[in-house]
Amino acid sequence: MKLRSMISAAVLGAASVAGAVALPPAASAAAPAAAPAAAPSGCTATDDDIYAPSVGVTGNAGDLLACAPTKLSNIPGDIPMKAWKVRYVSTNVKGEKIAVSGTVAIPDAAWPGGGARPTVAFNPGTLGLGQQCAFSKQLAGQYVDMYEGGNLGLFLKAGMAVAATDGVGYLKDSTHTYVVGQNAGHALLDIVRASRKIPGGTLTADGPVGISGYSEGGQASLWGAQLAASYAPELKVVGAAAGGVPGDLKVTAKFLNGGAFAGFAADALVGLHSAYPEMPFDSLMNDAGRKAIQDVKSNCLYGTLAVFAGAHVENYSTDHLTLDQIYALKGPDGTSWGDIVDRQKLGVDIGPASSGAKYKIGFPVFQYRGWLEEIIPHETEDATHDAYCKAGINTTWKNTYPTEHLTTDWGAAGDVTAFLADRFNGKPAQSNC
Structure with a gap:
C-alpha cells in the first residue's frame, strides 16, 4: 500500500473521531499488559516519578534518577526480557541539567557474540509532541500511535540490549524539543550511561554501543554519532545507523x-x-x-x-x-x-577521529533512504551522505529500498540490525563512498 494512502486513511480517521488513534500496520493492538517482574531494590518508581517535571535536576549526565520494571506489550513476539522505564540526567543545548525519560530492555537470552552484551541506543521516529506520545508509554501499551516495536524486537532477538530514549520534553509541564540536535544526541548517549546503573540490570561499562534511529530518530542518531567523542568519550561506540534523515x-x-x-x-x-x-x-x-x-x-x-x-x-x-x-x-x-x-544541520565540521574537526567520528556509519521517499526531500538526505563522505567518515550508503518514507523504516530494519551486529562482532565496514 502506498504510504500516502496509509497516512490519508489515518488522517481521515483522526479528523472524524476526536482523540481516535490510527494504528499503523507494524504495530499490533495493545494486549492487556502482564504484571511486571518484581521490582529490584531501589527500582520501584511510579509513573508520576518517571514523568515528573524536570526541575531542580542535579548530578552527572547519565545518572539514573528513577526506574520501574515494565512490560513492553507493543514489542511483538513475546521475547523473554527484563525491561524498565527510566528517568535519567541529561544536558540540554544550553548546558543545563535536565531529566529525560526512556526505556531499557535486556533480553534473557545470552549475547551470542564475543565479549560483553552490546547496547543499541535508539531514538524513535516522530511520535508527536503530546505527553501521551512518549515512546516509553507506547511501548508499554498505554497509547498506540507508534510503529517501531518490531524494529526493537529484531535487536532483542539478536541478543542486543536496547536503551531507547523518549527524547527531551516528554515530562509533565514540558514540550518535546523536536529536531533540536544537541538535545537529541545527548539524550541518546546518556540513556546508555543510565542503563548500566539499573539495580538488577546486567549491562557493563565495557559493552559496545551502537546508535540507531529513523526520520526524527535518524537525525538524532547522527547527532549522537557526532557528539559521542566529545560528550561521552568513555562509551565504546562502534557504529551508527541513520535513515530518512532531515539533515537540513x-x-x-x-x-x-x-x-x-x-x-x-x-x-x-x-x-x-x-x-x-x-x-x-x-x-x-x-x-x-x-x-x-x-x-x-x-x-x-x-x-x-x-x-x-x-x-x-x-x-x-x-x-x-x-x-x-x-x-x-x-x-x-x-x-x-x-x-x-x-x-541543527548535520555534516558540518565533522571528521575522522584523527582530524581537527569539531565533531570527530571514529566508527562506521550506515545511512539510507527509500527510493520512493516523499516526505524528506532527497536533496537533503543525499547531501548529508555526501558531507560524511567528503569528510572522510567510513560511510555505507543505500538508497535502493523500493519503499516510501515510513515503509523504509521497516524495510531497512534487517540491514540495520545486521550492520550493528557486524560492528559489535568486530567486523570491518567497507565504505562505499
Missing part, C-alpha cells in the same frame, strides 16, 4: 510547507520554540496560531498530520510571516531563528 531543516521545511505532511513542520516550529523560549514566537501568533500551538502540544503523530494537512505557515501569524521572514527574526542576544535552524 530549512530544505525540509520549505518542502513540507503547504503539503500533506505539514504537521512535521508544525512539530518542528513548536519543538524549536520549546528549546529556545527566549526567541520571538508566541507574540507573533494570531488566533489560528495560538490554537495551532495547542493542537501540536496535545496530539500524537496521526492527529497532528490530520490537523495540519495542507497548512501554510503564513496563516498562523498576525503579519503572515513566511519561513524566510521567520528565519530573519532575532532574539534578545541578536541570534536569529535562521541561525538556530542552521545549527
